[in-house]
Amino acid sequence: MFIKKIFSKYLISLRQSNGLNQSKMSEILAISQTVISKLENGERAASIELLYALADHFNSRTLYGCVD
Template sequence: MTLKEYKEKRMKDPEFAKAYVDMQPEMEVIRALIDARISQNMSQKELSEKTGIAQTEISKLENGTRNPSIKLLQRLADGMDMVLNVTFIPKEKMMK
């Protein structure tokens, strides 16, 4: 069974589907931060030096043990010469 097939099977369970949808914003922020940093060929240390945010804090953000504020995300985006973009999408799209 592939991961996609497993997810499709589990999404039929309403309790699982709700938990999955509820945790997606956090997961998307983590993925976006890591992908952006890597796309800029930056280490956590380099991003730390550019933003003044401790490397340990960046690590916590990327590990999901700390939830960032919008202001902090903007500082990180600036440090990567990027713009922060927030998107709202219908829940139905997350259920697929």
């Protein structure tokens, strides 16, 4: 549960710092807005595929560290 909360805060921060709403973020990642909402609320864990997609799109070394 603790990891989901940390990730949810990170995801919200990443999305907002890039000027994106949940709808646009879901388009970029090819997932539903409902999934984005659940991730941001700590109701769902991120898949390895989603972590890679986030890392690739946002050039995030932090996320690459989560999956390497």
